[in-house]
Amino acid sequence: MADCREKMGLKKGPWTPDEDQKLLAYFEEHGLGNWRTLPEKAGLQRCGKSCRLRWINYLRPDLKRGKFSLQEEQTIIQLHAFLGNRS
Numbered sequence: 001m002a003d004c005r006e007k008m009g010l011k012k013g014p015w016t017p018d019e020d021q022k023l024l025a026y027f028e029e030h031g032l033g034n035w036r037t038l039p040e041k042a043g044l045q046r047c048g049k050s051c052r053l054r055w056i057n058y059l060r061p062d063l064k065r066g067k068f069s070l071q072e073e074q075t076i077i078q079l080h081a082f083l084g085n086r087s
Contacts, residue, residue, distance in 0.1 A: 011045040015054055019044055023051060024059060 026042035035048035044051060057063075068076065 010039075010047050010050075012050075015058075019046070020054070020059060023054060027055070027059075 022042050022044055026038065035052045038048055038051050039046050
């Protein structure tokens with residue numbers, strides 16, 4: 001079964017800065033909405049799933065980047081000591 005990119009002739013591969021800007025601009029104006037209709041409304045040649053993953057993993061304003069703070073690191077160590085390695 002073909003994925004959405006193959007069915008609709010959509011782009012795959014790395015996102016360009018222009019595509020990121022279009023996605024950010026769409027969210028600034030409209031906020032979160034329907035992921036299936038977003039690409040067309042935002043002027044993107046991507047599927048909704050690709051847009052959703054790009055937003056969640058890279059573009060969200062509340063996404064924390066960089067190293068853990070000392071407090072975060074201590075919390076992780078304490079929780080690991082308490083919980084151990086669970087799968």
